[in-house]
Amino acid sequence: MRIAVMGAAGRMGKALIEAVCQAEGVKLSAAVVQPGSSLVGADAGELAGVGKLDVRLVEKLSDAKDDFDLLIDFTSPETTMSNLDFCAAHGKKIVIGTTGLSDNQTQHLAECAKQTAVMFAPNMSVGVNVCFKVLDLVARTLGDDYDIEVIETHHRHKVDSPSGTALRLGEVVADALGRDLKECAVYGREGQTGARTQKEIGFETIRAGDVVGDHTVLFATEGERIEITHKASSRMTFAKGAVRAATWLAEQPSGQFDMQDVLGLR
Template sequence: MRVAVIGAAGRMGKTLIEAVCQAEGVTLGAAIVHPESSLIGADAGELAGVGRQGIALVGSLEAAKDDFDVLIDFTTPALTQQNLDFCVAHSKKIVIGTTGLNDAETAHLKACADKTAVMFAPNMSVGVNVCFKVLELVAKTLGDDYDIEVIETHHRHKVDSPSGTALRLGEVVADALGRDLKECAVYGREGQIGPRTQKEIGFETVRAGDVVGDHTVLFATEGERVEITHKASSRMTFAKGAVRACGWLAGKEVGLFDMQDVLNLR
């Protein structure tokens, strides 16, 4: 599988290039940067610190359309929509780690998956996806007797809140308990809000420093607490998951998948 990385000059983009170059079964086919970037023409491998790869940075997907089979997209919701349309039009597969999509953008993503293979996950870490699976069991076992809070911490540059991973953690727990997260979620608390309701799922967000990503789901009742925590110390954990997903998509022509499918956790 020939992989293209868009947003190649960013922190995540450079890590993705490094992960592709280190992985077996995939090759770096293209690296795309902003069309006005001064880096256009530079070697993608040298930019990522993995040595010359013979892949020059380009300023658009159109310029790379003959050089890749699957696109890795960790960009912004608006740009991801454009990239989805490009992949559908040119029969390319796509792995999406973009977070912060609204309902309309998510619906567009699902529609595109009827025409090409789409792997979409708010967090591609293997460890986080194991946590998703574990949380189903924990939530079903503990039931409604436990208060549930989702606490997440990320670096100061993250623009969406709560994180996509935090929301997915909440969705997993809500689904296991037969709740609708849109109805029971409480985002932050301030002032005289009264006592906690039995079935709400709370979210607390911290933005500070260079934290890659910490997530905890807290189950608490009188006399005990259970905490499921995942801490990421490097973006490489997300990059390796995304590259693994690229290889997994090799046998898929259409459909919407996530990391639970890639890891056979269904």
């Protein structure tokens, strides 16, 4: 299967190129950078440090229209939506790891999935997705007697907050407890906030240094605490998960899927 990588000059893009090169049954056939980039025309493999691949960087996805079957996109919401439209119009499949999508953008994604196969997940890590499954069991078992907080840490360059993974962790817990996260979420606390309400789910965000991604869900009650934590030390964990998702998605004609589908955790 021929794979294109969007944002190939970025940290995640380079990790994706490396992961594609390490995987079996797929090959890098296109790589896209920002319009006007001085890197246009350079070899994608040399840029990513994996050796020459004879895949030249282009500045528009349309420049590689005939060169790929599936796109992997970890860029920005606006760029991803444009690429999604392109893929839907031209019969290309797409794996999306972009976070910070609005409700309207998420709805548009679902519409495009009627035309092509779309895999969208806020976190492609196999370990995080196992945590999603575990959290559902833990939350249902503990019920409403435990206070719940989601704490996440990322590098100083991350632009959305809370992270897409943190929000998904909150959604998993809220769904398991029959709550609506939009109604029970509390994002940060300051000043005289009063006592914590029983059914709120709190979010704390830390941005510092070069942390790839740490997430903890804390369940606490009188006398005990349970913490479920995932720590990512390399972007390769997300890149490898994305390539695994791409291989799985190749067999799907159309529809919207996530990593729970890929890993058989439904």
